[in-house]
Amino acid sequence: MESLLAALIRRVFVEGLTEITEINELIELLEQEQVQLPSHYSELNAGQWARILEGLTNDIRLKLWPHIDASLNSAILVELHEDTLQQFLAVLPQKSIEKTVCSSTQVETVEILEALPQKTARRIVKKLSPEAQSQVKVSFSYKEDQVGRYANQQVYTIDENENVAEVIAEIKSGENTLESSNFIVVNKDMHFIGEISINELLNAKNKEKIAELVNTSDSTLNDLQLLLDASNLVKESQRNYLPVISNDGRFVGIFSIQDALDVFQVFYEAQVAHMGNVSDEDLFSPVLLSSRRRAVWLGINLITAFLASIVIGVFDKVLLEVVALAVLMPIVASMGGITGSQSLTLTIRGLATGQISKGNLSVLRNKEFLVALINSLFWALLVAFVCHYWFENATLALILAVSIVINMLVASLSGVYIPVVLEKFGVDPAIAGSVILTTVTDVVGFFVFLGGATLIFLS
Incomplete structure (x- = not known):
């Protein structure tokens, strides 16, 4: 039987090839004077259309947009990555945006409006x-990272003072969208009272008041909770949704498991992209905009590179005396860099999923330190053996081994603490973490290696 991983890989590969084929076909069709999309395009969902649009330039997106089912427009816009959405909305006619927003759900409206100029x-x-x-x-x-901002307010609620017959009549009218077999019960001031199931309603007497049947519930979300924390709570509750309640007990809306999955997807995609030094930038964003964005981090990286060069320059005399040092220097920096990036990636993932807190940070630090210690001792001995065999210099091999161990240990600690500190200062650790980590491992590695060599060879 095909493994789950293999099935997922095959699915992604096949879907990717399908989208590439569709993009190529669409580009050819849209170049014609009279555009008529084949019938199979009507079967595409919002997510598939979004991936296709992200593979097109803005001018082709504008040509394609009128030929997409208008009922999917708002869902497609929400599925687009943030930068692509902003770039597309910047060229989409305002009347088209207005029409789309007016037919959107409340949550979709919020996400689209967020991407527009105020x-x-x-x-x-x-x-x-x-x-x-x-x-x-x-x-x-609410703030952008608070669950109250994305709570679905378009929810059917039951007044506690109504009787069973009145509620059943409302439900049978079909005018309300029901989220599940449970219904939210509120009082006249829209304060959350509890929930009641459809089975309880059907089995109750017609004249019974809802207040007598309602079940109080502690499974709620506070409207000020962080979006990721709220998503984790919904996932752990194993329910379709959780009610979102304000501090004074007012019912704000619901946050569903689908909303939680969307949040997880956004967070994980962002972390994976940043770990690979790839931003959420639209593939076809304007040249000057992309240049300006990237120039900042190139400048920061250049400054840190000069810092490492200054450290090397301090030990120019020993480099002239022992040429082998120049050959071995990259090994020290590279081993530290890899070790640090492993710890950095793990820590960023932990921060993104809410798994790291003050209580377990020290445990993670100790674990990463011990892992780095074991690996550094093993690889330092191996590299020292190769160095001794290559240059026939036991002292040089010892300096190299000690430098590798120290740099890998410092790198592991830096990989844990750098993301935590950056997050406290409001800087995305996935973007800035690798730049700072590279500086630390280069500076420490070169300083220990060349400094040790200077003490021994030039003393």
């Missing part, structure tokens, strides 16, 4: 219905 967003909000404007206002009263 002036444009305010203008579009004014065109929404009073109810939709109120919902948007509530959403934007």
